[in-house]
Amino acid sequence: MRFATYEHHGHRRCAVVSGTRLYPLPAGAELLDLVRAGREALHGAGRTALAAEPGPQVAEVRLLPPLQPPTVRDFVAFEEHVEGVRRSVSGAEGVPEVWYEAPTFYFGNPYAVIGAHDDVPMPPGSSVLDFELEVAAVIGLQGSDLTPEQAREHIIGYTIFNDWSARDLQSREMQVGLGPCKGKDTATTLGPYLVTADELEPHRDADGFLRLALTAEVNGEVIGRDLLSNMGWPFEDLVAYASRGTTVRPGDVLGSGTCGNGGCLAELWGRTGRQDPAPLGPGDTVTLTVDGIGTVSNTVVAGADPAPIRPARPRPRTRP
Incomplete structure (x- = not known):
């Protein structure tokens, strides 16, 4: 099944998607609550909605993020992406040997999630904006040390x-040695739908990876194409690693990391040594398509100017 959260005539609703039509869940129903209730509850609510009167067409509504995730982890599971972006961001060559040992991730900002067609403001103080094409798994069952x-x-x-x-x-x-921080803090698109895991099982290959075609376009021009099955680890390994010594909970979102072969501009910049295609700016539209899941398309708009923050003062020399 496919589930959407949307806004229509000022009202927020959740629905099952069938073709181009939305079949609303009861007023007040939230997808995160259904995810927490479990797989059977989610599918049961979907079957009930599909048996009732249809709602608006998808094209008539504003699609919101399918759910508000409690946490967002973003992995870096594509070797080709690591190689290109590392050269672009830091000038280093190749892939660090430590990358092969475990699926590294950082925590993103759950408050920055936006919908499938929402505008994306330029991050304050930035003039080099990039997209990153990924697929995310959504946790439906609490677990630790899986x-x-x-x-x-x-x-x-x-x-x-x-x-x-x-x-x-x-x-x-x-360069400080922590993480991307404000470099990732302004927006993360989730959507257009939450596609239940059973629907994608027919795409699983003999090695356990989901073989889904990924396409990235900027202003209608194809920039990148890849397969989700080119990940270094399947999603099950990412979830298991994320659960080590801690707990993954329903609604948690785990990104695959950016695909290779043009899954972002920085990878291409790293391979060519020049910023071509140019960084994104106001008016540019990025469209990402994943077979079996759908398409998101966001347009960049002007953002706020950064409020000035003074540099750190010299180290104080006083002592108690």
Whole structure:
């Protein structure tokens, strides 16, 4: 099944999607609550909605993020992406050996999620904006210290994940040795729908990866194409690693990391040594398509000017 959260005539609703039509769930129903209730509750609510009167067409509404995630983890699971972006951001060559040892991730900003067609403001202080084409798994069952085999049962569905990135901010702040921080903080697209895991099972290959075609376009021009099955680890491994020594909970979103072969502009810049295609700016539209999930398309708009913050003062020499 496919589930959407949308706004129509000033009202927020959740619905099952069938073709181009929305079949609303009862007023007040939230997708995150249904995810927390479990797989059977989610599917049961969907079947009930499909048996009732249809609602508006998808084209008539504003699609919101399918759910408001409690946490957002973003992995870096595509080797080709690591190689290109590392050269672009830091000038280093190749892929760090440590990358192959475990699926690294950072925590994103759950308050920055936006819908499938919402505008994206330029991050304050940035002039080098980039998109990143990813797929995210959504957790449907709480668990800790999971094996990859157990982790498969903890994934309730998938959605498209665009990790918008201010590359100039990212390059500067990562020199401190923490993380991308404000380079990733302004917007993350989730959508258009939450597609339940069972619907994508027919796309699983012999090695356990989901073989889904990924396409990225900027202003109607195809920039990148890849397969989700080119990940270094399947999603079950990502979930298992995320659960080590802690707990994954229903609604948590785990991004795959950006695909290769043009899944973002910075990868292309790293390979050519020049910013071609140019960084994104106001008026540019990024359209990402994942077979089996759908399409998101966001337009960049002008953002706020940054409020000035003074540099750090010299280290104080006083002592108690």
